[in-house]
Amino acid sequence: GQQLNQSPQSMFIQEGEDVSMNCTSSSIFNTWLWYKQDPGEGPVLLIALYKAGELTSNGRLTAQFGITRKDSFLNISASIPSDVGIYFCAGPSGGYQKVTFGIGTKLQVIP
């Protein structure tokens, strides 16, 4: 099946710093999704990307759909304590009905 590799797997950053994380796929995707999971909660969709090269922002978050269609990037600017959580990338698998999730990037913000 499809495999998604996320890096880094975890990171500690100082409040106010910018954060970058990425996700690569073993196959071409036509959609990339980024979810965030707060501790003890279910994941919440942050950004959906539907076109190669697309750059989409949601507040301090910016995600890009890589030109090769095998990767995607998520940047967080000026991090704050509530950015703490696990960030998952996801892409479609088995047609349009399902998605495959990466193992996540765990972000910790030091005040």
Add this chain to the structure above:
Amino acid sequence: NAGVTQTPKFRILKIGQSMTLQCAQDMNHNYMYWYRQDPGMGLKLIYYSVGAGITDKGEVPNGYNVSRSTTEDFPLRLELAAPSQTSVYFCASSYNLGYEQYFGPGTRLTVT
């Protein structure tokens, strides 16, 4: 809208016991999903449904069963619980394509 609701929030089972995890959504979504999340392993799809009366297996269906008699409800049944089923279980739903999924708060299950 309550969104996606799951019950119970926590449960401890003994090996060999059975239970049903409940999931309901009030958004009139066609697609519903069950995932399990193990530490450091991301989300693995157990079963999914594209509409009432239609279900299909995901990546890790063994030891589980589902039914979808209504649009709103998608219960997950564990028969003969095993320690390997200790996990956090999430239910999700989606309106059209399966991409933009709304997740419930999860059920934390321990089998001892």
